[in-house]
Amino acid sequence: MNKTYDVVIVGAGVIGTSCAYHLVKKGFQVALVEKKDLARETSSHCDAVALIPDKMPGIDAAMGYASIQRFKELEKELNYDFEFHQNGSLHLCETDQEMEIATKYANDLIAEGYAIDILNPEELLEKEPFLATDLKGGLFSHECCGVNPYKLCFAFVDAVQGKGLDVYTHTTVTDIRRDADNNVVGVETDNGILKTNKVVNCCGVWAPEIGKMVGIDIPIKPRKGVILISGAGFPICKQKIHEFGYMVSKFDDIQCERDPEVEKYNVAFTIEPSAGNNVLIGSSRNFDGYDVDAEIDIIRVIAKRAVRFFPILKNINCIRSYAGVRPFIEEHLPLITHVKEIPGYYIAAGHEGDGISMAPLTGRLISEMIAGEEPCMDVTPFSFSRYK
Amino acid sequence: MKLSETGILTKADLVEMGRYPSEERMKKGPVAVAECVQDIPCNPCETACPFKAIHIGENISNLPKIDVNKCNGCTTCVSACSGLAIFVLDKSYSDSYGKVTFPYEYNHSFKVDDIVKAANRGGKHVCEGKILKITNTQKADRTTVITLEVPIEYVDEVRSIYRDKQHQSSKEEIMSEKLADDVLVCRCEEITAGEIREAIRQGATDITGVKLRTRAGMGLCQGRTCEALVNQIIRQELGNSPADIGFSTPRTPQRPVTFGTLGGDLDE
Ligand SMILES: Cc1cc2nc3c(=O)[nH]c(=O)nc-3n(C[C@H](O)[C@H](O)[C@H](O)COP(=O)(O)OP(=O)(O)OC[C@H]3O[C@@H](n4cnc5c(N)ncnc54)[C@H](O)[C@@H]3O)c2cc1C
Numbered sequence: 001m002n003k004t005y006d007v008v009i010v011g012a013g014v015i016g017t018s019c020a021y022h023l024v025k026k027g028f029q030v031a032l033v034e035k036k037d038l039a040r041e042t043s044s045h046c047d048a049v050a051l052i053p054d055k056m057p058g059i060d061a062a063m064g065y066a067s068i069q070r071f072k073e074l075e076k077e078l079n080y081d082f083e084f085h086q087n088g089s090l091h092l093c094e095t096d097q098e099m100e101i102a103t104k105y106a107n108d109l110i111a112e113g114y115a116i117d118i119l120n121p122e123e124l125l126e127k128e129p130f131l132a133t134d135l136k137g138g139l140f141s142h143e144c145c146g147v148n149p150y151k152l153c154f155a156f157v158d159a160v161q162g163k164g165l166d167v168y169t170h171t172t173v174t175d176i177r178r179d180a181d182n183n184v185v186g187v188e189t190d191n192g193i194l195k196t197n198k199v200v201n202c203c204g205v206w207a208p209e210i211g212k213m214v215g216i217d218i219p220i221k222p223r224k225g226v227i228l229i230s231g232a233g234f235p236i237c238k239q240k241i242h243e244f245g246y247m248v249s250k251f252d253d254i255q256c257e258r259d260p261e262v263e264k265y266n267v268a269f270t271i272e273p274s275a276g277n278n279v280l281i282g283s284s285r286n287f288d289g290y291d292v293d294a295e296i297d298i299i300r301v302i303a304k305r306a307v308r309f310f311p312i313l314k315n316i317n318c319i320r321s322y323a324g325v326r327p328f329i330e331e332h333l334p335l336i337t338h339v340k341e342i343p344g345y346y347i348a349a350g351h352e353g354d355g356i357s358m359a360p361l362t363g364r365l366i367s368e369m370i371a372g373e374e375p376c377m378d379v380t381p382f383s384f385s386r387y388k
Numbered sequence: 389m390k391l392s393e394t395g396i397l398t399k400a401d402l403v404e405m406g407r408y409p410s411e412e413r414m415k416k417g418p419v420a421v422a423e424c425v426q427d428i429p430c431n432p433c434e435t436a437c438p439f440k441a442i443h444i445g446e447n448i449s450n451l452p453k454i455d456v457n458k459c460n461g462c463t464t465c466v467s468a469c470s471g472l473a474i475f476v477l478d479k480s481y482s483d484s485y486g487k488v489t490f491p492y493e494y495n496h497s498f499k500v501d502d503i504v505k506a507a508n509r510g511g512k513h514v515c516e517g518k519i520l521k522i523t524n525t526q527k528a529d530r531t532t533v534i535t536l537e538v539p540i541e542y543v544d545e546v547r548s549i550y551r552d553k554q555h556q557s558s559k560e561e562i563m564s565e566k567l568a569d570d571v572l573v574c575r576c577e578e579i580t581a582g583e584i585r586e587a588i589r590q591g592a593t594d595i596t597g598v599k600l601r602t603r604a605g606m607g608l609c610q611g612r613t614c615e616a617l618v619n620q621i622i623r624q625e626l627g628n629s630p631a632d633i634g635f636s637t638p639r640t641p642q643r644p645v646t647f648g649t650l651g652g653d654l655d656e
Contacts, residue, residue, distance in 0.1 A: 037597060044600060150600045154590070231608055231644055275603065276577065281647075294640055304651035314648035319608055320639045 001192030005031040008187045008196040010173045010210055013043035014356050015348050016202030017156035018363030024164035026371045031194050035172040039150035042204050045324025048149035049240045050357030053091050053141045057108040068143050070360040080155035082147050089144035089240040092135050098244045099136040106139050115142045128237055130312045149356045176213045184344030200346040204327040207349035214342045220350045222325035225283040226294045231317040236279050240272040265298050269305040281306045294321040326352045336365050336382040396510040399544045409456050418461020418478040422452045436468030466491050467528035477543050486543035489535040496552040505550035506538050515542050563620055574614040576607020588625045594634045611636045
C-alpha cells in the first residue's frame with residue numbers, strides 16, 4: 001500500500017477487471033481495489049450471454065454486436081479459457097400477440113443488418129425437440145454467444161497482474177481524496193492510501209456509495225434475479241433460449257399481456273446449457289434492496305415457467321438456486337463516463353442485465369477516455385452529464 | 389430396537405424383511421448375507437459372484453437377492469460390495485463357536501491367531517474374537533477380508549473389529565496428510581486434489597475461490613462431501629485460518645427436488 005498509480009479501479013467484478021486489463025494494455029500502472037475477492041458479487045451470480053435480439057434497435061444492439069466481435073478477439077488475446085462459445089440463441093413466443101411484436105421487432109433489427117431468422121412452430125421444434133409443442137414461433141439469432149462470467153474476470157486479471165496491475169483484494173475503499181479544485185488525488189482504503197489522479201468507480205450496485213464519497217448522486221438500484229440449476233443429465237437444450245416475454249420484462253415500453261403471477265416478480269423464462277450438461281434456468285427481475293436470497297416464491301414461479309416451456313423438466317431435478325443483483329439504471333444505458341465536475345473521477349457501472357456482454361467494450365472505452373484518445377464509439381449516451 | 393428408530397440395522401430388521409439366512413442354513417456351512425436395505429443403484433455383488441447366487445436384475449436399484457442354495461460362502465462378494473454390507477456367516481464350525489467374515493478397509497498389522505475386540509453393527513465392543521484368516525487379493529483392490537472366530541451366540545451380532553492401535557492416526561495426522569494430486573476430491577464434478585492446488589496457485593484463497601475456478605462443490609451434493617477436504621488442501625497450501633477459508637454458501641434446495649414439484653401442481 002501507499003503506492004502511487006496512474007489509475008485506481010474500485011470494484012473487481014467483470015467491469016472493473018475489464019477496465020484494468022484494457023488500461024494496462026495502454027501502458028498505465030493500475031491498482032484494482034476490491035472489498036471481497038475477484039468476481040464475488042453480481043459477476044458470479046448471473047448468466048453470461050451476449051445477445052442481440054434482447055437489445056433495442058439502435059445503440060443498444062450496436063453495443064451488443066460490438067461486444068460479440070470483441071469476445072472473439074479476446075478469446076485469442078487472453079491466455080485463460082473463459083469458456084467462450086457461439087452457438088446462437090432462440091427467443092420463444094407464447095401467443096400470437098407476442099409473435100406479432102417479435103416479428104416487427106426482428107424486422108427492425110434485420111433492417112439494421114443483424115442476422116436473425118423468424119421461425120414458425122415447426123422450425124422451432126426442429127431446433128429444440130424438447131420444447132412445448134403449442135408455441136407460436138420464435139426468433140433465432142446466429143451471432144449470440146456465451147462465456148463463463150467469473151472466468152472472464154479471472155482471465156482479464158491473469159493477463160496483466162504483475163505486469164502493470166496490482167490487485168488489492170479484501171480491501172475496502174472508504175473515501176476519495178480531492179484537492180482544493182476538486183481534482184482526484186487519492187483513494188483511501190481500510191488498508192491505507194493509494195495516490196492517484198484517476199479513479200474509476202466500477203462498483204456495480206454499490207456505485208452510488210462511491211459516488212457519495214465525492215458528493216454525486218448515481219441513480220443505480222439493485223434489481224434482483226434468481227437462477228435455478230438442474231442436475232447433470234443429458235443435454236436438454238442446445239442453445240440459449242429466452243421467452244420473448246423477457247423483452248417485455250426488460251423494457252417496459254414493449255406492451256404485452258402477461259400472467260399476473262409472472263408479472264409480480266417480472267419472471268421471464270431463460271435456459272442455457274452449462275458445463276457438464278447442467279442447465280441454468282432463469283429468471284426474475286424485482287427490486288428488493290441488496291438481498292440475494294433466492295426466495296421460494298420466486299423459485300416456484302420460475303420452475304413453473306420452465307416446465308411450461310420444457311415439459312420434460314417436470315421430472316428433472318433442481319439442485320441449486322442463487323440470486324444476484326443487477327445494477328439497474330432507469331434509461332437502460334450504463335454510465336461509462338468521466339465526471340466533469342470532479343476531474344479524474346470516472347464511472348463504469350449500471351449495466352443491469354448486460355454487464356458481462358458489455359464488459360469488453362466498457363473497458364476499452366474507459367481506457368480510451370483515460371488515454372485521451374477518440375473513443376471507438378459515440379459515448380454521449382453513456383455520459384453522466386445526461387442527468388443535467 | 390429397529391433401524392428406523394436407531395439408525396442401526398438389527399438382525400430382527402433383516403429377518404422381518406426376509407433378508408437373513410435361516411438357522412438351519414447357517415448350521416450347514418458358510419453363507420453370505422447382504423445387509424443392504426436401501427435402494428441404491430449399485431450391482432457389483434451380482435457380477436462378482438462366481439456361482440450366480442446373487443440376483444439384482446434390470447433395475448439396478450433393486451436389493452440383492454441371495455440364493456442360499458447356490459451360495460457356498462466363498463466370500464468373493466464381501467470385497468466386491470462397495471457399501472461394505474456383505475458378510476459371510478458360519479454356524480457349522482463347532483457347537484460353541486462360529487465364524488464371521490467381513491470386509492476391513494483400515495490399515496492394520498493383524499495376524500492370524502490374534503485375539504481382537506469384536507464389534508457389533510453399531511461399532512460397540514461385544515466380545516473377543518480370534519482371527520482365523522486374512523485375505524488381501526489383488527482383485528479385492530485393497531479391501532482386506534477377515535474371518536473371525538466368535539462365540540456362536542455372537543455370529544448374528546459381530547460385524548467388524550476394533551481398529552489396530554498402532555495404525556490409528558490422530559486427527560492432526562490425518563489432516564496433515566497430503567493427498568496425491570490424482571486423488572478425486574470432488575466426486576460429483578470429478579475434480580482432483582491437483583486441480584484444486586492449481587486453482588490455489590491461480591489465486592484462490594477460500595472455498596468459493598476454488599469452487600469458481602474448478603467447479604468443486606458445484607455438483608449434485610453441493611459440496612457436502614468434498615468441502616472439508618478442499619478446506620484441508622487450502623490450509624496445507626496457504627496456511628490460512630479456517631475462518632478465512634470460509635464455507636460455501638448454502639443454496640436452496642438442500643436436496644434435489646424436481647422442477648415439477650417446485651412449480652406446484654402442474655397436472656391440474
Ligand atoms: C440473474 C442475473 C442474470 C444475468 N444475466 C446476464 C447475461 O446473461 N448477460 C450479461 O451480459 N449480463 C447478465 N447479468 C448482468 C451482469 O451480471 C452484471 O451487469 C455485471 O455482473 C455487473 O458487473 P459489475 O462489475 O458492474 O458489478 P459486480 O460484479 O457486482 O462488481 C462490483 C464489485 O465492487 C465491489 N465493491 C463494492 N463496494 C466496494 C468498496 N467500497 N470498495 C471496494 N470494492 C467494492 C464489490 O465487492 C464487487 O466485487 C445478469 C445478472 C443477474 C443478476
